[in-house]
Amino acid sequence: MLTATGLSCVRGERRLFAGLDLAVGPGEWLHVQGENGAGKTSLLRILATLSPPAEGEVRWQGEPVEVLAEDYRRAMLFLGHHGAVKEELTPLENLTLAAQLDGFELDEATALQALVRFGLRGREDLAVRFLSAGQKRRVLLARLAVRKAALWILDEPFTALDVKAVAMLSGLIEEHLAAGGMAILTSHQSMPLPNGRVLKI
Amino acid sequence: MSAIIAIIRRDLLLAMRRKSEVLTALFFFIIVVSLFPLGIGPESALLRKIAPGVIWVAALLATMLGLARLFAPDHADGTLEQMVLSPTPLGLLVTGKIVAHWITTGLPLVLLAPVLGIQFDLDTGALGILVLALLLGTPLLSLIGAIGAALTLGVRGGGVLLSLLVLPLYVPALIFGAGAVESHISGLGAGGHLSLLAALLALAVFFAPWATTAALRIALE
Amino acid sequence: MNNPIIQWFKYGSPQSFYPLAGKMIPWFWTLAVAFGLAGLWISFFVAPTDFQQGEGYRIIFIHVPAAWMSMFLYIVMAFWAGIGLALNTRLSGMMAQAIAPTGALMAFLSLWTGAIWGKPMWGAWWVWDARLTSALILFFLYIGFIALQAAIDDPRRADKAGAILALVGVVNVPIIYFSVKWWNTLHQGASVSLTRAPSMATTMLWGMLLMALAFWMYSIAVSLMRVRAIILEREAHTEWVKNLPEIQGKSS
Amino acid sequence: MNWGSPAEFFAMGGYAQYVWSSFGVCAALMILEPILVRKRQSSILRVLRRERQAERLDSQ
Numbered sequence: 172m173l174t175a176t177g178l179s180c181v182r183g184e185r186r187l188f189a190g191l192d193l194a195v196g197p198g199e200w201l202h203v204q205g206e207n208g209a210g211k212t213s214l215l216r217i218l219a220t221l222s223p224p225a226e227g228e229v230r231w232q233g234e235p236v237e238v239l240a241e242d243y244r245r246a247m248l249f250l251g252h253h254g255a256v257k258e259e260l261t262p263l264e265n266l267t268l269a270a271q272l273d274g275f276e277l278d279e280a281t282a283l284q285a286l287v288r289f290g291l292r293g294r295e296d297l298a299v300r301f302l303s304a305g306q307k308r309r310v311l312l313a314r315l316a317v318r319k320a321a322l323w324i325l326d327e328p329f330t331a332l333d334v335k336a337v338a339m340l341s342g343l344i345e346e347h348l349a350a351g352g353m354a355i356l357t358s359h360q361s362m363p364l365p366n367g368r369v370l371k372i
Numbered sequence: 373m374s375a376i377i378a379i380i381r382r383d384l385l386l387a388m389r390r391k392s393e394v395l396t397a398l399f400f401f402i403i404v405v406s407l408f409p410l411g412i413g414p415e416s417a418l419l420r421k422i423a424p425g426v427i428w429v430a431a432l433l434a435t436m437l438g439l440a441r442l443f444a445p446d447h448a449d450g451t452l453e454q455m456v457l458s459p460t461p462l463g464l465l466v467t468g469k470i471v472a473h474w475i476t477t478g479l480p481l482v483l484l485a486p487v488l489g490i491q492f493d494l495d496t497g498a499l500g501i502l503v504l505a506l507l508l509g510t511p512l513l514s515l516i517g518a519i520g521a522a523l524t525l526g527v528r529g530g531g532v533l534l535s536l537l538v539l540p541l542y543v544p545a546l547i548f549g550a551g552a553v554e555s556h557i558s559g560l561g562a563g564g565h566l567s568l569l570a571a572l573l574a575l576a577v578f579f580a581p582w583a584t585t586a587a588l589r590i591a592l593e
Numbered sequence: 594m595n596n597p598i599i600q601w602f603k604y605g606s607p608q609s610f611y612p613l614a615g616k617m618i619p620w621f622w623t624l625a626v627a628f629g630l631a632g633l634w635i636s637f638f639v640a641p642t643d644f645q646q647g648e649g650y651r652i653i654f655i656h657v658p659a660a661w662m663s664m665f666l667y668i669v670m671a672f673w674a675g676i677g678l679a680l681n682t683r684l685s686g687m688m689a690q691a692i693a694p695t696g697a698l699m700a701f702l703s704l705w706t707g708a709i710w711g712k713p714m715w716g717a718w719w720v721w722d723a724r725l726t727s728a729l730i731l732f733f734l735y736i737g738f739i740a741l742q743a744a745i746d747d748p749r750r751a752d753k754a755g756a757i758l759a760l761v762g763v764v765n766v767p768i769i770y771f772s773v774k775w776w777n778t779l780h781q782g783a784s785v786s787l788t789r790a791p792s793m794a795t796t797m798l799w800g801m802l803l804m805a806l807a808f809w810m811y812s813i814a815v816s817l818m819r820v821r822a823i824i825l826e827r828e829a830h831t832e833w834v835k836n837l838p839e840i841q842g843k844s845s
Numbered sequence: 846m847n848w849g850s851p852a853e854f855f856a857m858g859g860y861a862q863y864v865w866s867s868f869g870v871c872a873a874l875m876i877l878e879p880i881l882v883r884k885r886q887s888s889i890l891r892v893l894r895r896e897r898q899a900e901r902l903d904s905q
Contacts, residue, residue, distance in 0.1 A: 182747075219457060220457070221453060221456060221457070221592055221593070222592070222593040223593070241459045241460075241461070242459075244457050244458065244459045245459040247457070249453070249454075249457050251450050251453055252450070253448070253449050253450025253453070254449060254450055255449060255450035255451050255453065255454045256449065256450075256451075257382075257386065257449065257451060258449065259386055259389035259390060260382075260385065260386070260389070264385070268378060268381075268382045269454065271374065271375060271378035271382075272375060272378060272379060272382075272454065272455060272458045272460065272465065273454075273458050273459060273460075274374075274375060274458065274459045274460050298389070519757070519758075519761055523741060523754050523757060523758055524741070524744075527741070527744045527745055528744045529744060530744075533737075533740055533741060533744055536733070536736065536737045536740055537737040537740075537741060537758060539733075540730050540733040540734050540737065540769075541761070541762075541765050541769075543730055543769050543772060543773070544765070544768050544769055544771075544772035547772040547773065547775065547776045548772060548775075551775070551776060568772075568775075572768065579761075579764065583757055583760070583761055586678075586757055587754060587757050590750055590753040590754055590757070591750075591754070593750060637847075637854070638847060638848070640847075641847065642847060642858065647858045647859065647860055648857040648858035648859070648860045648864060649857075649858075649860035649863055649864065651857070651860075651864050652863065652864060652867045652868075655867060655868060655871050656867070659871070694878075695878065698874060698875075698878060701874075702870070702871050702874065705867070705870055705871075706867040706870075706871065709863050709866055709867045710863065710867070712863060713860060713863055811875060814879070815878055815879055815882060818879060818882045818883065818886065819882045819885070821886060822882060822885045822886040822889055825886070825889045825890065825893065826889050829889070829892075829893060829896075834893065835893075835897060835900075837893075839890060840890065840893045840894050840897050841897070
């Protein structure tokens with residue numbers, strides 16, 4: 172259960188939002204909407220503990236996230252604008268190395284299976300820089316699938332994805348929610364997923 | 373611990389895929405050192421005298437070249453964000469990255485230094501001290517440099533600014549490093565210099581990853 | 594967090610500090626001028642001629658205070674920066690930023706006067722004397738701090754990054770100073786030293802002390818002036834700045 | 846008193862150029878710095894006053 176109370180965010184001299192409350196429970200997801208520059212990304216970065224809020228606090232399972240620190244980060248997965256994919260490495264290497272940095276071993280079979288699921292068969296050993304933008308995002312989707320995290324924080328996960336990949340991602344999120352996971356995401360598209368709520372900022 | 377090893381392996385793998393960058397810094401080092409005799413003259417007594425200083429200054433500059441790319445690529449593609457959010461403490465990951473930086477830029481300099489020392493007519497004992505001093509000194513350069521690299525991350529004119537911030541902090545390493553070889557040559561013994569260098573290294577091992585971590589968090593905020 | 598000192602730092606807000614600084618500035622200027630006049634009087638009219646260095650040694654009366662202030666201001670700057678980093682207060686970062694240019698000026702003055710003193714004494718404008726060399730590196734450290742802050746657009750981030758640099762610098766300054774001294778003795782540098790030169794007469798000490806006090810008061814006064822400007826620049830869009838009498842004044 | 850005449854004072858026992866260039870530069874910079882800071886202060890004040898005035902005109 173993720174709750175946030177009285178969040179406010181100041182960028183430079185501008186106050187982007189103030190007094191923001193939100194709560195996401197198991198099996199629920201939150202769709203953050205707002206105009207460009209309204210502070211959607213800033214909100215997600217605050218929830219992911221990348222930047223501290225100007226006011227307010229974020230709690231995970233009732234405890235402040237700063238106190239939980241590593242425990243919270245283990246339960247949470249954040250995907251930002253940048254792919255967090257290394258261009259020089261192959262999709263397979265990217266997956267296994269990311270897993271090691273996250274503190275768990277990923278065996279090759281599982282990694283391969285995830286890559287195949289997202290249509291990267293035959294691309295496992297090709298450096299990512301030879302892949303198209305959409306294929307790069309698919310590597311990320313594979314990462315979502317292998318990393319066991321209770322809370323997903325996704326910033327614009329649908330950019331650069333084709334229709335098929337959008338369906339795959341929606342399916343993935345649905346599976347995640349059905350298993351009791353939580354998700355917070357920004358997107359310009361509306362998403363036909365159950366248990367969703369919309370937060371407008 | 374396994375995360376440290378993982379990040380070192382990752383950075384070494386990346387360096388292997390971008391060999392040209394590592395080699396560029398190395399050849400820069402060789403060329404800078406080789407230019408000095410051309411500018412000063414081939415008189416071997418003089419060359420012997422300036423050798424430690426020249427090799428050390430070239431080592432400082434060569435380390436600087438790699439520093440700008442210590443965190444910048446990871447920052448640009450978002451992997452740095454993931455490191456901050458990783459359950460592994462950021463300080464450990466940063467230490468791993470610094471170790472990898474040293475292996476790709478510092479260690480080759482240490483290994484090449486004797487060859488360059490021969491160009492400057494240094495005797496075997498002095499070469500040994502030179503290698504030892506560089507072995508203690510180059511990790512220090514990587515550690516201090518990492519702070520500067522983290523501070524200038526994503527900042528306008530970062531590269532030039534980085535040298536402005538870091539080079540003054542390199543002064544003690546330069547003095548004790550080059551001084552070790554000089555005092556050995558002049559018969560005073562290099563022990564004092566080397567132990568001071570080791571003390572600085574010990575201090576930096578504790579202090580630098582902490583400062584770098586703090587700077588990285590600020591850069592990502 | 595109930596410590597009253599911490600509370601004081603937390604609520605030492607720009608808003609309440611701005612008018613307070615305005616009131617303090619004239620006092621520090623008065624003190625600076627008074628100490629300066631007394632110091633100049635001693636340095637030119639009371640302190641006797643040095644038998645070894647003639648009248649040239651009188652440069653000491655500004656060289657040493659400038660050198661002292663340049664080191665002292667770096668520590669003060671790092672102190673404020675550290676407070677700002679630890680307690681996340683707005684004012685401390687502004688203080689650190691306001692002190693830096695004055696500190697750089699002091700480092701520059703100690704270099705300039707040291708070089709000029711060196712010409713008649715050593716016969717060269719620049720001698721790699723331990724004190725001058727450390728002053729040069731200190732000057733670089735100040736320039737680095739100012740350049741880093743200038744390069745970062747977001748003032749809060751600039752404060753924090755500057756704070757880390759200042760703290761790293763303050764740990765390094767003694768190491769640098771020591772290493773340069775060591776290097777200097779190894780290479781048998783200049784044997785005449787500016788401060789050790791004449792048998793330090795008490796009048797000379799007094800002269801230096803008064804000048805140092807004058808420089809100190811000057812630094813406080815200028816830093817306070819600068820911090821007021823920085824406060825206005827950063828808080829330009831807050832209500833309290835809009836309601837300041839000097840902004841309301843003219844048209845009403 | 847060290848000096849017999851003003852001329853002697855200004856000659857500084859032959860060190861005039863060194864002593865006066867030190868003290869001169871020091872004085873010049875220490876006068877210049879507050880002037881520059883003052884300028885910075887008054888320029889930000891001018892901007893703020895103008896903004897305030899514009900706001901007032903806007904609300905009328």
